Amino acid sequence: MTTGQWYPGSMSKALNVLRQDLKIIDLVVELLDARIPISSRNPAIKGLLEGKKHLLLLHKADRAEEAVTGRWLAHFQGMDQRAMSFSVHHKRYLKHFLQYLKNQEHNLRPTRIKRPLRMIFIGIPNVGKSTLINYFVHKAVTRTGNQPGVTRGRQWIRITPGLELLDTPGILWPKISETSTWPLAAVGAMPPSRLDQQGIALWLLETYLQKGKEENLAERYKVLKTDSAQKMLTYIGQSHGCLQAAGEVDFERASGLVLRDFQAGLLGRITLEDPPN
Numbered sequence: 001m002t003t004g005q006w007y008p009g010s011m012s013k014a015l016n017v018l019r020q021d022l023k024i025i026d027l028v029v030e031l032l033d034a035r036i037p038i039s040s041r042n043p044a045i046k047g048l049l050e051g052k053k054h055l056l057l058l059h060k061a062d063r064a065e066e067a068v069t070g071r072w073l074a075h076f077q078g079m080d081q082r083a084m085s086f087s088v089h090h091k092r093y094l095k096h097f098l099q100y101l102k103n104q105e106h107n108l109r110p111t112r113i114k115r116p117l118r119m120i121f122i123g124i125p126n127v128g129k130s131t132l133i134n135y136f137v138h139k140a141v142t143r144t145g146n147q148p149g150v151t152r153g154r155q156w157i158r159i160t161p162g163l164e165l166l167d168t169p170g171i172l173w174p175k176i177s178e179t180s181t182w183p184l185a186a187v188g189a190m191p192p193s194r195l196d197q198q199g200i201a202l203w204l205l206e207t208y209l210q211k212g213k214e215e216n217l218a219e220r221y222k223v224l225k226t227d228s229a230q231k232m233l234t235y236i237g238q239s240h241g242c243l244q245a246a247g248e249v250d251f252e253r254a255s256g257l258v259l260r261d262f263q264a265g266l267l268g269r270i271t272l273e274d275p276p277n
């Protein structure tokens with residue numbers, strides 16, 4: 001399956017919807033995958049964000065290396081870009097998030113407007129937008145219906161008396177380039193084409209080895225430690241019955257296993273893209 005088929009022509013339509021929604025939004029919260037903060041970002045939206053407050057959320061932080069997420073946050077701070085980490089699996093992130101918005105209220109709210117701060121979540125497919133909206137629904141004070149002056153068909157979730165969330169996320173498409181495809185496919189933001197599967201798995205294994213996390217792999221797969229991704233994939237295939245009729249390792253199947261395990265979170269925390277030093 002090519003990228004073009006997976007990201008159909010509805011992209012410009014989605015951007016138009018987003019452009020409409022943004023008219024009534026004060027704060028745009030852009031979700032990035034904390035494991036791939038570079039590849040999960042779409043720089044093309046810069047123009048859309050003009051005049052909006054913009055917060056980056058390094059989401060799924062429970063899957064990324066905590067120290068590296070910290071370095072990413074410092075990196076963004078150094079660029080005067082608001083950024084926080086988040087995960088729906090640890091309550092403390094929600095606390096921090098709400099506290100931050102409360103502290104920043106006077107900065108985030110347009111002056112002279114006496115109404116709750118309006119926020120939207122945007123991001124690429126599978127980054128966790130719907131999950132996050134549902135998460136906030138459960139924390140919400142009320143869910144409000146259509147209001148005068150507000151886009152028809154849109155609902156707001158009142159999280160606190162001073163904060164409302166648009167219940168429809170803004171969908172962004174990742175910027176596809178030669179280098180960004182593997183990280184996106186690895187985290188499940190786009191389907192691995194059959195041809196790429198092995199390349200992605202080898203790249204993932206290589207990253208674990210480079211980061212000195214071969215222990216994670218050896219543990220999960222009960223295989224020998226090695227410093228070669230190719231050998232690791234061979235061991236995994238051998239020990240997990242990913243074999244062809246002739247007894248040779250079926251690398252395609254072994255790669256599929258690695259990808260599924262990674263996406264299921266069975267290979268431990270890892271950040272696949274580090275901030276520039």
Ligand SMILES: Nc1nc2c(ncn2[C@@H]2O[C@H](COP(=O)(O)OP(=O)(O)O)[C@@H](O)[C@H]2O)c(=O)[nH]1
Pocket residue numbers: 059060061062063086087088089123124125126127128129130131132265
């Ligand atoms: N580990 C982890 N997974 C998450 C988190 N938030 C969402 N997910 C998972 O990410 C996947 C995609 O989420 P979804 O909300 O459908 O993404 P959307 O396409 O952006 O709406 C689902 O399997 C979620 O369970 C998180 O904080 N941590």
Ligand SMILES: [Mg+2]
Pocket residue numbers: 129130131
């Ligand atoms: Mg969704």
